[in-house]
Amino acid sequence: MLRQPLETGEVTISRAHSTVTYPSSFILLLAMNPCPCGYLGSPHHYCTCSQKQIQAYKNRLSGPIYDRMDILLSLQSVNVNKLSHVKESSADIRKRVEAASLKQLDRYGEEVSNNKVPFEKMMAASPLSNEQRQLLTRVSSKQNWSNRVQIKIIRLARTISDLAGEEQLSDGAIWEAMKLRRWDMNKPHLIAREK
Template identity: 65%
Template sequence: MLAETFPTILPSLSHDAQLEVISLYQLAGEKIESGHPPFRHPHHSASSVSLIGGGTHPKPGEVSLAHRGVLFLDEMAEFAKKTLDMLRQPLETGKVTISRISSTVTYPADFILLGAMNPCPCGYLGSRTRYCTCSPKQIQAYRNRVSGPIYDRMDVLLSLEVIDFTKETRVSESSETIRKRVEEARRKQYERYGKEITNGRVPFELLMEKSPLAKMQQLLLQQWASQHQWSNRVQTKIIRLARTISDLKGTEEIADESLWEAMTLRWMKTYTKQQATAR
């Protein structure tokens, strides 16, 4: 439900972005409601061709149809590992290149990837009300279906717990309120870099030129990176995320609180079999 409502907090597409998206959908022979960021939700049985694109007569895949929008992979661990690993190029470069004997085609694929998966094959690891029947070996094999390089390309890793619907819940903000804040943050980023590009795509050198980290912030990031064995790519993503959090909060520089929040969003709660039994 969270993934399906995610597009409601995204700004409407600009004129140029709409033209890009419409062109891709025309190539794929599909229709789209113009003005709104696309939302694609392929089934986990989807082939690599349907996800990435290609075929005898190459056409855009799901990653390109999600351009300027959201690609949601539910039950992410159920996708073929080879297919998931093919997401590396579009996640890194914002485009996908399909090579055939007669020609090579490049399609734009700048999307927000959302993935959801259970903590274990049975889905009850860490539950307070159900008992997990999976062995440690099964749990590790299940998690390894999503490779380390794909995890490295994720900005945020979250572990969600079961919600008790018998208790009263309160919504603090509407999608419209959040969308206005996102629109303002996007505007700041476009002004900062002088073109329609976000913190997630701007060259890292330019990001550091416009928003350098303070010395104490650099030391803090290095300490956490050493403790959690974060790669250089993960550390770069944390800085980009901290800059975005600061934009959403309206601060000109990367705030200490924003960097701390970005680092904690990379820490995903994982239960071992022994911890789950103890609970």
């Protein structure tokens, strides 16, 4: 049910006598434990789940929804007493976001984000280099990423470059976007940067 509004930004309701389409642009945040007991990958607790239970638990998230997610992260618990001080204030982050939005406005000639602009228009304004394309193809093949996931990585990398103030799509931004697609607690270094 979520696939249509996630992809098109609209939801269509059909009944016997009429069909109505409503705008449905939203940000979807999902959270789940790494396994049924919640301790997979924990340095402080022992996970009691079998590999079969863990896989069945992860399979509850359908492939089509998984493909439509922009960022997937596996988070570890933190000791709040050892947290470091914030390095960047909210005001500084806001300035970077506003600057990135202006870059996108200049690039596309309309008020649209990298996430919503037609992919062809984004690639025409900010193409990948041959090396970047080969890198993405190589890693996607190893990770079994679909075309939809690869497009999401490119969109995310473009946004990362914009937030860093970079004019061109950087190799570092592509690496960062690919790292934001890992969620396997058993493989924390799922994507190792090639040298």
